[in-house]
Amino acid sequence: MTERAHAERLDAADPLRGLRAAFEIPEPEPIYLDGNSLGRLPKATLERLSALVRDDWGGRVVRGWDAWMELPVRVGDALAAGFLGARPGEVIVSDSTTVNLYRLAVAALQARPGRRVVLAAADEFPTDRYVLGGLAEARGLELRLLETDPVEGVAVGDVATALGPDVALVCLSHVNYRSGALADMAAITAAVQGAGAMMLWDLSHAVGAVPIDLNGAGAQLAVGCTYKYLNGGPGAPAFLYVRRELQDVLRQPIQGWFGQRDQFAMGHPYDPQPGIGHFLTGTPSVLGLVAIEAGVEVLARAGIEALRAKSTALTELVIALWRAWLEPLGFTLGSPADPARRGGHVALRHPDAYRIDRALVERANVVPDFRAPDRIRLAPVAAYTRFTEVWDAMDRLRRLVEAGERVALDPARSRVT
Ligand SMILES: Cc1ncc(COP(=O)(O)O)c(C=O)c1O
Numbered sequence: 001m002t003e004r005a006h007a008e009r010l011d012a013a014d015p016l017r018g019l020r021a022a023f024e025i026p027e028p029e030p031i032y033l034d035g036n037s038l039g040r041l042p043k044a045t046l047e048r049l050s051a052l053v054r055d056d057w058g059g060r061v062v063r064g065w066d067a068w069m070e071l072p073v074r075v076g077d078a079l080a081a082g083f084l085g086a087r088p089g090e091v092i093v094s095d096s097t098t099v100n101l102y103r104l105a106v107a108a109l110q111a112r113p114g115r116r117v118v119l120a121a122a123d124e125f126p127t128d129r130y131v132l133g134g135l136a137e138a139r140g141l142e143l144r145l146l147e148t149d150p151v152e153g154v155a156v157g158d159v160a161t162a163l164g165p166d167v168a169l170v171c172l173s174h175v176n177y178r179s180g181a182l183a184d185m186a187a188i189t190a191a192v193q194g195a196g197a198m199m200l201w202d203l204s205h206a207v208g209a210v211p212i213d214l215n216g217a218g219a220q221l222a223v224g225c226t227y228k229y230l231n232g233g234p235g236a237p238a239f240l241y242v243r244r245e246l247q248d249v250l251r252q253p254i255q256g257w258f259g260q261r262d263q264f265a266m267g268h269p270y271d272p273q274p275g276i277g278h279f280l281t282g283t284p285s286v287l288g289l290v291a292i293e294a295g296v297e298v299l300a301r302a303g304i305e306a307l308r309a310k311s312t313a314l315t316e317l318v319i320a321l322w323r324a325w326l327e328p329l330g331f332t333l334g335s336p337a338d339p340a341r342r343g344g345h346v347a348l349r350h351p352d353a354y355r356i357d358r359a360l361v362e363r364a365n366v367v368p369d370f371r372a373p374d375r376i377r378l379a380p381v382a383a384y385t386r387f388t389e390v391w392d393a394m395d396r397l398r399r400l401v402e403a404g405e406r407v408a409l410d411p412a413r414s415r416v417t
Pocket of ligand 1: 096097098099125127128173177202204205225238
């Protein structure tokens with residue numbers, strides 16, 4: 001498994017090898033392992049956006065809205081069917097993950113009056129903790145942060161023991177942003193909802209990387225990013241999911257005109273659209289939505305099961321090479337070793353991880369990312385990463401550490417890591 005020829009054989013046998021051609025990729029370098037932060041540009045997106053800007057914005061100007069109005073729901077439906085296991089009309093794409101998390105958390109808290117505890121994982125992505133902390137403060141509630149295993153992630157038992165009649169809302173990531181640990185969505189959802197609390201999932205690091213079955217899990221609420229594995233582009237709007245049965249029960253706090261029943265009557269007072277429609281707020285990002293639609297179509301051609309199978313094989317290769325080459329050099333595995341418990345990326349831990357990460361970028365033409373305090377994240381994205389790229393990146397990593405390359409680098413952190 002440590003021979004390059006092994007990776008070459010995996011590439012030759014890869015049923016998804018043709019999908020790489022659907023992306024803009026500068027050949028032969030760099031080796032890009034950061035698609036869990038920002039996915040690559042699909043070629044179709046270039047064409048779609050050029051046509052949109054030139055013909056629709058340039059040509060039709062405001063009349064373009066006749067077609068654009070339906071985009072948040074149409075793109076949501078495509079995501080629901082291909083990647084989220086949700087029904088039509090349960091997902092919309094609008095605003096950012098941070099804003100959507102806020103909106104759904106408020107809606108959930110309003111549905112559980114009298115309960116005063118919000119639960120989240122202590123190593124949850126910062127924006128989630130900040131949003132929930134701010135909300136708890138504003139409403140006189142308590143945000144309780146659960147200590148979970150830094151490698152294996154949140155276990156059903158961690159959540160179950162923290163539940164009680166006081167808990168209003170639990171918010172967790174399906175795939176942890178640092179470790180890549182995959183939470184048991186169905187079991188946790190059942191435990192939380194069984195205790196009478198609302199459950200809100202952050203699917204940012206899961207969508208497009210692992211199969212998700214929101215309906216099957218009985219999930220109530222979810223949000224997630226589209227610029228990672230879905231390749232929607234920098235700052236592309238996020239999605240939100242509200243289970244059909246809850247849509248007319250819950251109220252979200254931003255009563256914008258796009259959520260109004262007869263929007264262009266410009267009337268008063270606010271009269272929310274039925275269904276998912278009142279979760280819309282203001283004017284949607286048309287450029288972002290069109291880019292997401294193009295990205296989702298490219299991935300849907302492969303299907304999430306095939307993407308997951310390749311992703312698992314890619315991360316297994318990372319781990320096999322870590323064990324053979326990097327463990328002896330002082331790296332520890334920061335992700336679950338069991339592929340069934342892992343999402344699409346692998347974290348390797350090292351006390352000098354920041355400088356090693358910089359050395360990889362600056363001296364070895366490999367792009368991973370760094371997450372404080374000691375993790376290098378490697379995301380070999382199934383849609384466009386080759387097994388030989390994984391092998392080459394790991395080979396460069398071990399050589400660079402063996403040669404002490406990082407020592408000359410400035411330990412001061414750059415603004416974006
Ligand atoms: C788990 C998770 N939630 C939320 C976000 C932030 O989303 P946004 O900045 O688009 O609001 C990220 C971004 O990486 C994330 O990883």
